[in-house]
Amino acid sequence: MKVNSRDIDSELIKKAKKGNHGAFNILMNKYYPRVYASIFSFIKSKEDSEDLSQQTFIKVWQQLDTFRGDSAFFTWVYRIAINLAKNYVTSSGFKKQKINTSIQEAEIDISSFNDIESAVIHNESLEEISYFIDSLPESLKTAFVLRESEGKSYEEIATITETPIGTVRSRIFRARESIVDFIEKEITNNG
């Protein structure tokens, strides 16, 4: 049975609530960059954004049982992140607050994220990525933009582009792979 993005998150959350760290790690890998970018846009400090992003996911892990699914998972995570950032900003003299709970205690692995964000979010690479996307072959770009920007389902994209769903899935994947290659070769190495 095919499920939508929110349903997949629900499946992962259900498993994570039962103690499946793997499911939680997937959620974290999926949303960490967005949380990081949200916090960074708020407090404009790389190091503090890293700390607060980690703290966000520790809180998310600790409070996962309270998530009822009334909103999208990311909306809930975002609120936690922004509340942490707000508390941080309004704390006396912007003093750096160290994370109370260690990452080891939370049993989640956050170490692999920060290098990528450093390379991409903190330099002028974002525009380069936009330009690179624009230079993708038309068939890949169309499928990718319809999915990533317009939020179309694979089925809708297949109808619009008159191609089989399997081809749509493959094109979106190939577009992403091209962009990942671009980030790794052109941006991370030059960052």
Next chain:
Amino acid sequence: MDNIKEKISAMYDGELNSSEIDELIEIVNNNKDMQKQLSLYSLINVAVNQGSSKLKQKIVNKDSFKKFLSNVWLSNGLTAAATVLLTLTFINYSNFSRLNENIDSTNQISSAINSKEAQLIAQRSEEYITDHVMKVLNDPNYMNSSSRIDLRNVGFNHNKSNDFSYTKGKEKFQLRIENKDFGLKKVRYWKHGNKMIYLIPIENGKVVTLYGNISLTSAVEIAKSLDR
């Protein structure tokens, strides 16, 4: 390996068969490269969103406003991927007197916004707006305003179906009026999927929210009609 990565890509899009999830959890968690892959897909989403917003900032000024309007669907098109990372776009709309600016007031505003207090207030306003926009997007009943507004003077008819929408030709939207202004002095708008969200300040410290398939010009015209 590419087959697994393609499945990760499909999972990221919510297009995976539920029977494949367990298998993928196992694979991803035993493979750092796959974890990084998933994270990079999310990062691409951020880059698509934020990269284009920088481009937009260069575009937004009064002289290029018409050109900007003609390109707005294209430029916003790249920003809509993340539901909550909505790229904020500020505009001045020269035909709407409330949104005009003059040098004196601009200077006053410039000095005012540099104060720490003002920045804190702005941050709080931003949170209220974010919460409001998230409700518009995530709560199907939020925009089902019980009070019907007569918009026939601007050519829109109230839809009698359950979605409390207004229509004119291909334009269809829902409307809600807040009795608070969120600190808004200008029109702000976002693109989400193929729909637009407009927050437009009107008289008496109120803000009208319009959500749906509707152009900026129509949205402002409707807001002006509410001001009369």
